[in-house]
Amino acid sequence: CPLNREDRTCTTDADCIKVQDGCCNCNNGGKARAINKGAEKAWTEKIVADCKATGCLTVISDDPSCKAISRCIDKQCTLE
Secondary structure (H helix, E strand, O other), rough: OOHHHHEEEEEHHHHHEEOOOOOOOOHHHHOOOEHHHHHHHHHHHHHHHOOOOOOOOEEEEHHHHHOOOOOEEEEEEOOO
């Protein structure tokens, strides 16, 4: 699910949130990513629309993004 560059723009860490990266969240074998909190509604709507027919594994993901914290680095929301 591609994001617009503006969907990751930030000035402080508080501008950023961690969301699932794709159809499956970290509790179901997926990954996470950081976005601007103002893009959360649009991101969630896109995930719901794109993932209607997708099944996820019932397994906790060991992807590093799942343990990372959202931060604003070089004016871009990033996980570290």
